[in-house]
Amino acid sequence: MTTRILTGITTTGTPHLGNYAGAIRPAIVASRTPAADSFYFLADYHSLIKCEDPLRIQRSRLEIAATWLACGLDADRATFYRQSDIPEIPELCWLLTCVTAKGLLNRAHAYKASVDRNVEAGEDADAGVTMGLYSYPVLMAADILMFNAHKVPVGRDQIQHVEMARDIAQRFNHLFGQGREFFTLPEAVVEDDVATLPGLDGRKMSKSYDNTIPLFGSAKELKAAIARIVTDSKIPGEPKDPDSSHLFTLYQAFSTPEQLAAFRADLLAGLAWGEAKERLFLLLDAELGEARDRYHALIARPADLEDILQAGAAKARRIATPFLGELREAVGLRNFGAQASVAAPTKKKGARSARFVSFREADGTFRFRFLAADGEELLLSRPLADPKAVGMLTQRVTAAGVDALDLREDEGDRFSLWLDGACVADSPSFADAQALDAAMIRLRNAVASLATD
Numbered sequence: 001m002t003t004r005i006l007t008g009i010t011t012t013g014t015p016h017l018g019n020y021a022g023a024i025r026p027a028i029v030a031s032r033t034p035a036a037d038s039f040y041f042l043a044d045y046h047s048l049i050k051c052e053d054p055l056r057i058q059r060s061r062l063e064i065a066a067t068w069l070a071c072g073l074d075a076d077r078a079t080f081y082r083q084s085d086i087p088e089i090p091e092l093c094w095l096l097t098c099v100t101a102k103g104l105l106n107r108a109h110a111y112k113a114s115v116d117r118n119v120e121a122g123e124d125a126d127a128g129v130t131m132g133l134y135s136y137p138v139l140m141a142a143d144i145l146m147f148n149a150h151k152v153p154v155g156r157d158q159i160q161h162v163e164m165a166r167d168i169a170q171r172f173n174h175l176f177g178q179g180r181e182f183f184t185l186p187e188a189v190v191e192d193d194v195a196t197l198p199g200l201d202g203r204k205m206s207k208s209y210d211n212t213i214p215l216f217g218s219a220k221e222l223k224a225a226i227a228r229i230v231t232d233s234k235i236p237g238e239p240k241d242p243d244s245s246h247l248f249t250l251y252q253a254f255s256t257p258e259q260l261a262a263f264r265a266d267l268l269a270g271l272a273w274g275e276a277k278e279r280l281f282l283l284l285d286a287e288l289g290e291a292r293d294r295y296h297a298l299i300a301r302p303a304d305l306e307d308i309l310q311a312g313a314a315k316a317r318r319i320a321t322p323f324l325g326e327l328r329e330a331v332g333l334r335n336f337g338a339q340a341s342v343a344a345p346t347k348k349k350g351a352r353s354a355r356f357v358s359f360r361e362a363d364g365t366f367r368f369r370f371l372a373a374d375g376e377e378l379l380l381s382r383p384l385a386d387p388k389a390v391g392m393l394t395q396r397v398t399a400a401g402v403d404a405l406d407l408r409e410d411e412g413d414r415f416s417l418w419l420d421g422a423c424v425a426d427s428p429s430f431a432d433a434q435a436l437d438a439a440m441i442r443l444r445n446a447v448a449s450l451a452t453d
C-alpha cells in the first residue's frame, strides 16, 4: 500500500533558509521513498486571504514553484500543482461548507486570535475578519479530502486545521456515504526532528522578525546575511561555547557529523567568529550553489514553469474530476437524463436494482453481465469455465464492495475490473474520456447499491 502524503505551501513571500530546512528539504526527501505518493501544491487561494497585492501573489507563486523544483522535487513522481488550477477544490469546498458547523470554525485558532486582538484593542470583534479567514479551515479540508490524503505534514500551528478536516470528512461520510467512506480521515504529521532554524538574531527564523537568510540570493547576499548573525563579543583565541551559539545551530542543520565535530572543537579552541562565519558560508554555498543556479534558470523561463504546473494540474484532475462527480451524485446534484441509474431514495415495489446476469456462450464458456438499475450494461466478464465460477466471482465483487473496486482504464475508451492482479471483466467502449468517467461513476454507484439493496 502506498501512503498518500499531501501538503500545501501558502504563496506569500519568498522562501528562506528556515523554510528550506524545516519544510522543503524534508518534504522532498519524503517524496523519494518508494511507498510515498506525494501531492505538493501551491496554496494560492489561501494566499489571497492574507494578501491583496496581485504582483506579490504572482511573484511568490513563481518563486515558490521554482524553489521546489530547483531543490530537487521530481514533478514526474510527485503530483505538483497550483490549488487555483483545480476548480474541483473550491467546488468541494462548498459541499463541505454546507456540512460544517459554524461552531467548529468559531474555535479555529487563527480566527480566534484575530477576534482577541480586536477585543483587546476595543474594536468590533469581527473587525477586519473576512469570510476567507473565517472559512480558511474548510478550504484546507477540501485540499486534503479532494485527494484522500492519509498523511499531512504540517507545522504545529496547522494541526488543528487537519483535525477539522477529519471532523468534516466524518460528517460528510456519515451523511452521504450510505455505508461508503467517501473520504479518508487524514492525519497530521509534525516532524519533530527537522531543524527549526534560528534567524540572524537567534529568534526563530521568520519573515515577521526580519531575521532571515535568503535561500537563493547571490553568494554575495548570502555572505552579507551571514555577516549579520549576532554572536557574543569573545575575541579571536578566546574559547567559544558552541551550545549557546546560534551560528553553531545553523551550521549543524547542514553539516555532516564529522564537519560538526571539527567545528565544535575549533570553536572551543578559540576560532574567531569571522572565521566561523566564513565556514558557515562555505557550507551553505556548497549545499545551495547548484540549486541556486537551477532556480535562476527556472525563474528566467516562466513559460516552462507554467507547462510543468499545467501538467501537474492535469494529473491531479484525473483524480479530482471523477471523484467530485461521485460526490455531486452523493449529495443529489445528479444528471436528469441519467436519473434511472441512480438508486431511488425509497424503492418502489417492483423497481429493479443493479444486478448480475449470467449466461452461457455458444462455445460452452460462461459469463456475466453487470447491469445498472436501468438495464445499462456496465461490465461484461471474461469467459469462465462453469456457472459456479461465475457465482463465486459475482459474490466476491459484491462482498468486496465499492471501496475495494480495482478499475483500470484501457486504451482510453474503456475500463476493466481487476481482482487479485487479473482482469475479470470489461466495460463497453465509450466515445470520449468524459463518457468513460461518467460510466465509471455509474458503475461505482451500482456496486455501492448492491450493499444497501
Ligand code: TRP
Pocket (backbone or CB within 6 Å): 006, 007, 008, 009, 010, 043, 046, 139, 140, 143, 144, 152, 153, 154, 155, 158
Ligand atoms: N494552511 C497551510 C499553512 O499555512 C497551507 C495549506 C493550505 C495546507 N492547504 C493545505 C497544508 C492542505 C496542508 C494541507 O501552512
